[in-house]
Amino acid sequence: MAKIGGRNTVFAWFVGLVSLAVVAGLVWLAAPMAPVVLAWTGQIVDSALDPRAAPPSAQPSPSPTVSVPPPAQNEAVGAPTACGDLYPRALWDQLKAADGTSLDESIEFPPSSVAGLPEALGAQVTIGCAWTDASGAATVTVADVDPSAVQTAQNVLPATGFVCTPLPDIPLTDGVRCDLPAGDQSAAETHVLRTGRWLAVVRTFPGPPFDQANAEARVWPSNSTGG
Structure with a gap:
């Protein structure tokens, strides 16, 4: 071109x-x-030569745990007000479920062999439990008594065959335990008096079971003696 x-x-x-x-x-x-x-x-x-970890993603804050305090436990057991308060739970359940065993909670005074004993002690019964079955009976009574009841028991009961033992281990007060073994025609008796209370146990052998030490620990929760 x-x-x-x-x-x-x-x-x-x-x-x-x-x-x-x-x-x-x-x-x-x-x-x-x-x-x-x-x-x-x-x-x-710079990122290609020196990679850095990505910033952590925000994590939800855990909900605060509310700790529920354990239920408070009674440090001291109050005075018993019913027959069930005098027995360990297992023994109480055993007696209540036993065939042929009956409970009468309307008793006024223990059936002691010493006539007029409740009146002499100034007793006002708070608990009366009379167990009976085919083999025998057991009566457990708790009463409030006069301040002079300990001295009265020490004066009266030994004269009727009881063996009475002072309870000197009780601080700032006195007490006494009086026992009468079972005879051919009579029941065994135990009377414990201290701090204005009277625990009377009258039972034939054999008969419904009874735990004396546990009953005393419940009648006098702050300073039990055992027995």
Whole structure:
């Protein structure tokens, strides 16, 4: 193809100058973003060379645990008010479930062989339990008595065959235990008096079981003697 002299060279220079001007304008417009681009590029390069673990995601705070205090336990057992309070739970359940064993809680005074003993002691019965079955009977009585009842028992009961033993281990007070063994026609008796209370146990042998030590620990919860 024949070359037209001068026309292509001039046009090429013109196009080149326009392109250069456009590039220069773009560079001028992009100049303010240069620091941002450099910083972004630097972060990408830095992360590639030294990766760091992503910050841990926020974990929900555990709900505070509310500790429930254990139920308070009675440090001291109060005075018994019913027959069931005088017995260990296992023995009470055994007696209540036994075939042919009956309980009468309406007793007023223990059936002691000593006539007039409750009146002499100034007794006011608070608990009366009379157990009976085919083999015998057991009567357990708790009463409030006069302050002089301990001395009265020590004066009266030994004269009727009881063996009385003082209870000197009781601080700031006195007490006495009087026992009468079972005879051919009579029941065994135990009378314990202290701190204004009287525990009387009258039973034939054999007969319904009874735990003397546990009963005393319940009648006098703060200073039991055993027996």
